[in-house]
Amino acid sequence: MIFVENLYKTYGHDSAATHALKGVDLEVKAGEFAAIMGRSGSGKSTLLHILGLLDVPNSGSVLIDRKDVLKLTEGQKARFRLAELGYVFQEYSLLPEMTILENVYIPAVCLGSENGYRKRAAELLEIVGLGERLKHYPNEISGGEQQRVSIARALINRPKILFADEPTASLDIASATVVLELFKKLNKEMGQTILMVTHEPEDEKHVDRVIWLKDGIIDKDIKSNINL
Numbered sequence: 254m255i256f257v258e259n260l261y262k263t264y265g266h267d268s269a270a271t272h273a274l275k276g277v278d279l280e281v282k283a284g285e286f287a288a289i290m291g292r293s294g295s296g297k298s299t300l301l302h303i304l305g306l307l308d309v310p311n312s313g314s315v316l317i318d319r320k321d322v323l324k325l326t327e328g329q330k331a332r333f334r335l336a337e338l339g340y341v342f343q344e345y346s347l348l349p350e351m352t353i354l355e356n357v358y359i360p361a362v363c364l365g366s367e368n369g370y371r372k373r374a375a376e377l378l379e380i381v382g383l384g385e386r387l388k389h390y391p392n393e394i395s396g397g398e399q400q401r402v403s404i405a406r407a408l409i410n411r412p413k414i415l416f417a418d419e420p421t422a423s424l425d426i427a428s429a430t431v432v433l434e435l436f437k438k439l440n441k442e443m444g445q446t447i448l449m450v451t452h453e454p455e456d457e458k459h460v461d462r463v464i465w466l467k468d469g470i471i472d473k474d475i476k477s478n479i480n481l
């Protein structure tokens with residue numbers, strides 16, 4: 254699903270240069286639920302942003318579903334992100350003036366879907382446990398619930414890969430557990446491929462694989478079959 258070779262990313266120049274990624278090779282297979290972990294500044298977000306086509310590396314290659322995504326034009330990349338990739342960030346970024354149902358189906362409208370998206374949005378909200386709250390507005394639900402809406406929104410266009418960047422960092426422990434259990438369910442029951450950056454040691458037990466980054470390189474790559 255994702256195939257990365259020799260990825261380098263440097264921010265800034267000369268004496269102000271920060272070498273965030275220093276030769277990352279990585280393969281993520283369809284159906285995996287993998288976490289990227291490591292200390293702050295180890296390059297986790299940089300790697301996730303490059304794989305999610307939100308940033309570009311200085312060198313190296315990134316294939317997603319055998320497509321050389323670094324060769325896409327900006328327009329093709331925007332379309333690829335919308336149609337093939339889903340994102341969940343620490344902040345939920347819901348539109349306050351829209352209901353949660355509308356928030357979930359907006360990416361389908363942006364993609365030009367003509368029908369069926371309202372029903373799918375309602376089904377996804379049911380899956381994330383908010384089937385009774387379709388007409389509510391974001392400020393009428395809790396932070397954990399808003400994050401579950403953002404997960405439903407990320408899935409509306411049936412992404413090949415769901416990218417999550419510190420998805421539980423703003424949540425209390427109980428809400429964070431609900432979100433992690435939800436990711437696990439989406440992975441196990443729907444086969445959703447998920448790549449998640451986290452610094453919560455707790456999250457390790459929910460995933461199949463932990464890719465440990467240290468100073469811009471992969472230090473350890475630990476696959477467990479406990480959850481398989």
Ligand code: ADP
Pocket residue numbers: 264265271272273291292293294295296297298299300
């Ligand atoms: P992590 O997600 O593991 O905390 P990051 O990928 O955010 O690590 O950062 C890796 C390194 O790159 C850090 O030293 C960070 O300060 C630096 N960095 C990240 N983003 C930028 C940026 N936009 N400009 C300059 N340096 C950056």
